[in-house]
Amino acid sequence: MRYESPQTVEAASALLAGEEGLARVLAGGTDLLVQMRSGMVEPDLIVDVKNIPAMTSITEENGGYRIGAAVPSAEMNEHEGLCALWPGVMEGADLIGSTQVQGRATMVGNLCNCGPAADSVPGMVAANAIATIIGPNGRRDVPVIDIPVAPGKSTLAKGELVESVFLPARPKRAGDAYLRFIPRTEMDIAVVGVGVSLELDDDGICTDARVGLGAVAIKVLLVEDAAKALIGSKLDDASLKKMAAATSAACKPINDKRGTIEFRTKVAGVLATRAAKIALERANTRASNGGEK
Amino acid sequence: MSGIHVSTKINGDAVEYVCDVEETLLDVLRDKLGMTGSKEGCASGDCGACSVTVDGRLTCSCLMLGAEAQGREIGTIEGVAKGTELHPVQQKILDNAALQCGVCTPGFVVAAKALLEKNPDPTETEIRYWLAGNLCRCTGYDKIIRAVMDAAAEMRGN
Amino acid sequence: MARNPDADNAPVKKEIESPTSKYDAEKAASFKVVGSRPARPDGMDKVTGKARFGADMVMPGQLVGLILRSPHPHAVIKSIDSSEAEALSGVKAVITRDDFTPNDDHADVLYNIMAREKALYEGHAVAAVAATSRAVARKALKLIKVDYDILPHVTDVDEAMSPDAPVLHDNIITRGVSPTPTKPSNVVARSEFGHGDIEAGFAQADEIIERSFKTAATHQGYIEPHACVANVGTDGMSELWCCTQGHFHVRQVCASLLGIDVSRLRVTASEIGGGFGGKTTVFIEPVALALSRKAGRPVKIAMTRDEVFKASGPTASSSMDVKIGVTKDGRITAGYGVFRYQGGAFAGAPADFGAMSAFACYALDNVKTEAYDVVTNRPKGAAYRAPGAPMSVYAVESVVDELAARIGMDPIDLRLKNAAKEGSKSSYGPKFGSCGLVETLEAAKAHPHYSAPLGPNQGRGVASGFWFNFGGETCSNLNINADGTVTIAVGTPDIGGSRASMCIMAAEELGISYDKVRAIVADTSALGYNDTTEGSRVTFSSGMAVIKASQQAVTEMCKRAAMMWDIPAEAVTWEDGYAKPSGPNAGDFEPLSLAEIAATAGKTGGPIAGHHEYNADGAGVSFGTHIVDTEVDPETGKVDIIRYTVVQDAGKAIHPDYVEGQFQGGAAQGIGWALNEEYIYGDDGKLQNAGFLDYRMPVASDLPMIDTVIVEVPNPGHPYGVRGVGETGIVPPLAAIANGVSAAAGVRMTELPMSPPRVLKAIDDAKVAAE
Numbered sequence A: 001m002r003y004e005s006p007q008t009v010e011a012a013s014a015l016l017a018g019e020e021g022l023a024r025v026l027a028g029g030t031d032l033l034v035q036m037r038s039g040m041v042e043p044d045l046i047v048d049v050k051n052i053p054a055m056t057s058i059t060e061e062n063g064g065y066r067i068g069a070a071v072p073s074a075e076m077n078e079h080e081g082l083c084a085l086w087p088g089v090m091e092g093a094d095l096i097g098s099t100q101v102q103g104r105a106t107m108v109g110n111l112c113n114c115g116p117a118a119d120s121v122p123g124m125v126a127a128n129a130i131a132t133i134i135g136p137n138g139r140r141d142v143p144v145i146d147i148p149v150a151p152g153k154s155t156l157a158k159g160e161l162v163e164s165v166f167l168p169a170r171p172k173r174a175g176d177a178y179l180r181f182i183p184r185t186e187m188d189i190a191v192v193g194v195g196v197s198l199e200l201d202d203d204g205i206c207t208d209a210r211v212g213l214g215a216v217a218i219k220v221l222l223v224e225d226a227a228k229a230l231i232g233s234k235l236d237d238a239s240l241k242k243m244a245a246a247t248s249a250a251c252k253p254i255n256d257k258r259g260t261i262e263f264r265t266k267v268a269g270v271l272a273t274r275a276a277k278i279a280l281e282r283a284n285t286r287a288s289n290g291g292e293k
Numbered sequence B: 001m002s003g004i005h006v007s008t009k010i011n012g013d014a015v016e017y018v019c020d021v022e023e024t025l026l027d028v029l030r031d032k033l034g035m036t037g038s039k040e041g042c043a044s045g046d047c048g049a050c051s052v053t054v055d056g057r058l059t060c061s062c063l064m065l066g067a068e069a070q071g072r073e074i075g076t077i078e079g080v081a082k083g084t085e086l087h088p089v090q091q092k093i094l095d096n097a098a099l100q101c102g103v104c105t106p107g108f109v110v111a112a113k114a115l116l117e118k119n120p121d122p123t124e125t126e127i128r129y130w131l132a133g134n135l136c137r138c139t140g141y142d143k144i145i146r147a148v149m150d151a152a153a154e155m156r157g158n
Numbered sequence C: 001m002a003r004n005p006d007a008d009n010a011p012v013k014k015e016i017e018s019p020t021s022k023y024d025a026e027k028a029a030s031f032k033v034v035g036s037r038p039a040r041p042d043g044m045d046k047v048t049g050k051a052r053f054g055a056d057m058v059m060p061g062q063l064v065g066l067i068l069r070s071p072h073p074h075a076v077i078k079s080i081d082s083s084e085a086e087a088l089s090g091v092k093a094v095i096t097r098d099d100f101t102p103n104d105d106h107a108d109v110l111y112n113i114m115a116r117e118k119a120l121y122e123g124h125a126v127a128a129v130a131a132t133s134r135a136v137a138r139k140a141l142k143l144i145k146v147d148y149d150i151l152p153h154v155t156d157v158d159e160a161m162s163p164d165a166p167v168l169h170d171n172i173i174t175r176g177v178s179p180t181p182t183k184p185s186n187v188v189a190r191s192e193f194g195h196g197d198i199e200a201g202f203a204q205a206d207e208i209i210e211r212s213f214k215t216a217a218t219h220q221g222y223i224e225p226h227a228c229v230a231n232v233g234t235d236g237m238s239e240l241w242c243c244t245q246g247h248f249h250v251r252q253v254c255a256s257l258l259g260i261d262v263s264r265l266r267v268t269a270s271e272i273g274g275g276f277g278g279k280t281t282v283f284i285e286p287v288a289l290a291l292s293r294k295a296g297r298p299v300k301i302a303m304t305r306d307e308v309f310k311a312s313g314p315t316a317s318s319s320m321d322v323k324i325g326v327t328k329d330g331r332i333t334a335g336y337g338v339f340r341y342q343g344g345a346f347a348g349a350p351a352d353f354g355a356m357s358a359f360a361c362y363a364l365d366n367v368k369t370e371a372y373d374v375v376t377n378r379p380k381g382a383a384y385r386a387p388g389a390p391m392s393v394y395a396v397e398s399v400v401d402e403l404a405a406r407i408g409m410d411p412i413d414l415r416l417k418n419a420a421k422e423g424s425k426s427s428y429g430p431k432f433g434s435c436g437l438v439e440t441l442e443a444a445k446a447h448p449h450y451s452a453p454l455g456p457n458q459g460r461g462v463a464s465g466f467w468f469n470f471g472g473e474t475c476s477n478l479n480i481n482a483d484g485t486v487t488i489a490v491g492t493p494d495i496g497g498s499r500a501s502m503c504i505m506a507a508e509e510l511g512i513s514y515d516k517v518r519a520i521v522a523d524t525s526a527l528g529y530n531d532t533t534e535g536s537r538v539t540f541s542s543g544m545a546v547i548k549a550s551q552q553a554v555t556e557m558c559k560r561a562a563m564m565w566d567i568p569a570e571a572v573t574w575e576d577g578y579a580k581p582s583g584p585n586a587g588d589f590e591p592l593s594l595a596e597i598a599a600t601a602g603k604t605g606g607p608i609a610g611h612h613e614y615n616a617d618g619a620g621v622s623f624g625t626h627i628v629d630t631e632v633d634p635e636t637g638k639v640d641i642i643r644y645t646v647v648q649d650a651g652k653a654i655h656p657d658y659v660e661g662q663f664q665g666g667a668a669q670g671i672g673w674a675l676n677e678e679y680i681y682g683d684d685g686k687l688q689n690a691g692f693l694d695y696r697m698p699v700a701s702d703l704p705m706i707d708t709v710i711v712e713v714p715n716p717g718h719p720y721g722v723r724g725v726g727e728t729g730i731v732p733p734l735a736a737i738a739n740g741v742s743a744a745a746g747v748r749m750t751e752l753p754m755s756p757p758r759v760l761k762a763i764d765d766a767k768v769a770a771e
């Protein structure tokens, strides 16, 4: 087993591409180290990306933010601009593990580990976050939803790694929220997770919505029917009910140690409704503050 | 398996060691450096008994490779008291009998100290959530939370 | 009476008729140190990280020991080939079943620490290696070839009792049934307790409720995994450092399994990172010794968390039926319960304790309980805080709660009306001595918590609970040092601050200040045999031994003073740390302090010491009553604990902080058991949640402050009135929370844990039923 700590993304990509055995990017390590300890993965090469400046910084870009893939959640959640613009995405990331885990864990690690219950992913999907990928063939931008395929399996090709994630600017009356269900208050993996992002016009009519859904299928889902139920409405009870039903209908869960099919399906709808209400409130508060938090 | 040479700072002292890639910082602290104050309760990030700070940020030393400490500043339980002078968190844990077996205590001390450095006046709820990654099976947390609140009050000077 | 239901099958002791000692009311009226809250002697080391726990010890040249474990829940081990592992560079020893000789005294323990004919559960040890590094040892494990013949398995208690279940042991023929079965089964034994005529009792009842319950297996969940370092010298002199609740027991079992003299094995108990009963037996210790003997070097073994869950000793899962009858005015006319517990792959599920404690809170004319001890393909259970009681009491207290609602009576009033008190015949046989159930119920009723308003979706539950408590073999030493300080050596590992309590009691008895006394836990070569730290016995038994040792030292110091004054020893009394002439006839001398007598001890006959060794009796039962407010989310089934109060009889709280700590810790473990903790098995018989992440013990943000009320009804069998307090606290929470959930959401949860999917399903089913 080798350990490398390159200074540039290109060098990291070259190392990954050049390794004949199993190569793994090491961001926060909060998934990778646990998997190594349990013998689940035994990499031949570990590429630590925390010494790459482009991957460890948060920069403003066109009114949105570009977040380096190695920025830990704790640092993101200390960033006032980010928290004001995309509170739902930030709270999804903030729910990952403990304070200790927060100090290391990254959204991109969460994304690339491809767990269906990854807490930061439904929020990013709802936000239509774009990942910038660097590989042997250069750079490409990909919507976050297109990266996970199945647990532990992504669409990244050999030698590719995510450099950063971009969260776009928002109109004045917009808000997002993420809620997950866990049996305890902390330190659990989501049994269901729902991220909702809303944009509304001055009359309070929903002009755009996206709903990301986690832990109920082989990967995180974008639930278009749920969004459709909201668009054009003022998020009245009837449209919320429709959205909840669409969310539940999208679930393809399994029975496992964390929850039953029945439970996950029902609670998905419950959480979607609750998250939509929070997103709406945030949008309205933001609008009344003239587009600030 | 060739060893990796690491230069780092632990509790302010320059330290060098050679470790294998798969060795965690916790393995290095305990087995290589004889710093057994950090405990291994799970080796999977769930119990917080191995809590340290890395460049000031609270972390589980079991979730970090020894190699990753290169060029960083590590803080461990061994560096919390200054000589014989206890940190207020340590003193208040003693005063409140906020330990039974005490195996979780080093992790709680390191985590609570990090909290109070960031937030000198936390609410009970904030303390509970900050410490949710530190498991204690003996105390039911009651006295630990009280100790942290007392320490915060003392550090604020009331 | 919490003897570990270990394979050495400790007999159940009957309630004590003749206490070793008597309560000294006069002394108790003027305590100076007892009841204060000083810092504990080991506290400084624990807050600074200096305290040395099981895995913190290093012996020169030590090897790393790792254990190969069965991946199958039930399989014949046809052969084990370790030749490749032995040939690997850096491997110094490999052991298997062939390295241990059969042992009649501890047959099950031996089988459990190293599988013989069969692997009986996933995680059962089949081989072990000692190597120069962890990496080499890991590699070696992979090189050991085990040929298994996989057998069908069973993990559920009811399934294990069915006639067509796979049978674990050919030699288990159910005890306690007649006629004696002709075929082996998984039912180890059936026992029965009670008195009166339950049929007649039920005939008198106006209301009868009968329900069945199930509870999942839970783990003690101590944060420190088992760890030890063993060194067998070339001359056979051996030392073992380990985290254990009972190093004398460890020594006895290990010496027997290795076939060495007890005198050749010295066991030192490290600081211990929690046990709750789970560290009262051996798992890795004999393996480390055997590896060390073979390798000729010290060997350290530390379990991983995964191993702790899979291969140490959780407690039983249960399946229970309870039937209780009550008159309209709240008199319980009869109680009947059947308690089926599986305790893993070997005999010893705490079913008897469950059956005995089920109805212990009630003075009943007609009561009967039956207990079944059942084996399954799960790790061999170990004791867990009040072993067996939380489950049976959950069942009984749930039905009592439902009956109270049915007859429209306040649940505390119903309990008060039927409460066990001094002189009432217990449901398990003996009559109770002085005890404090009524006092805890009254204190609970008077507590502001009981009458506080509740919010929407909230409900309040109460339940009482009981534990026997235990005394046992004890031996302590006390030395008066030349500078006037005092050192105490006890043989019971300190898990929750007991050294502080020992110092308090010695200081009280000697009349000196607490900071002049230090207590240590001595190794097995320094003291006579001590029973394990279990059964809530330490402050009671070791404490009493310290008191007696102090009294012996006082007698000696009076003698020395008499010598210095040249008067008869009888003419000297001991008061507040001073020897004084007793009355004017004895002569007029300035009192001599302990320090002054100690300073000249060399001239008056040499060192001054006290010691005491005995088999402690009269431990005194402890009752408790808990109040809990729960909030249930009707849309997700999630239960939050909003407020919690523990009221328990401590007899006398020596160090109230640590008594409160026991109450709070017990309640927190009970909350975990009630809500989320469980061993989850797949159809493949494998444990699916062998880690903290999915085992789900309560974290800090899950719990409110846990309020405590210490009731003190002195134990007549202890000079200071002490009762054990460690175990009772985990008994009421399961029922109290179930009763709270019932009040909040209108659903009676008959299966634990009350995890959200189960609660939501119950709520939805109730809605459908109502429509």
Ligand SMILES: Cc1cc2nc3c(=O)[nH]c(=O)nc-3n(C[C@H](O)[C@H](O)[C@H](O)COP(=O)(O)OP(=O)(O)OC[C@H]3O[C@@H](n4cnc5c(N)ncnc54)[C@H](O)[C@@H]3O)c2cc1C
Residues within 6 Å of the ligand: A024, A025, A026, A027, A028, A029, A030, A031, A032, A033, A034, A049, A069, A070, A095, A096, A097, A098, A101, A104, A105, A106, A107, A108, A109, A110, A111, A112, A113, A117, A118, A119, A120, A156, A160, A161, A162, A163, A187, A188, A189, A190, B044, B045, B046, B063
């Ligand atoms: C105690 C504990 C609690 C946890 N709780 C939660 C929780 O509540 N919710 C939750 O969602 N998760 C949880 N996790 C899982 C984990 O913390 C998260 O998935 C985290 O976001 C992973 O980020 P990381 O930076 O640590 O990833 P790493 O472990 O560094 O990487 C994860 C995977 O992604 C790959 N990878 C990382 N960065 C890149 C990149 N830039 N390009 C390509 N591939 C990359 C790695 O090679 C690896 O395969 C928990 C983990 C622990 C230990």
Ligand code: FES
Residues within 6 Å of the ligand: B039, B040, B041, B042, B043, B044, B045, B046, B047, B048, B049, B050, B051, B060, B061, B062, B063
């Ligand atoms: S040992 Fe690191 S969190 Fe448990």
Ligand code: FES
Residues within 6 Å of the ligand: B098, B099, B100, B101, B102, B103, B104, B105, B135, B136, B137, B138, B139, C223, C273, C274
């Ligand atoms: S005091 Fe024992 S785990 Fe916290």
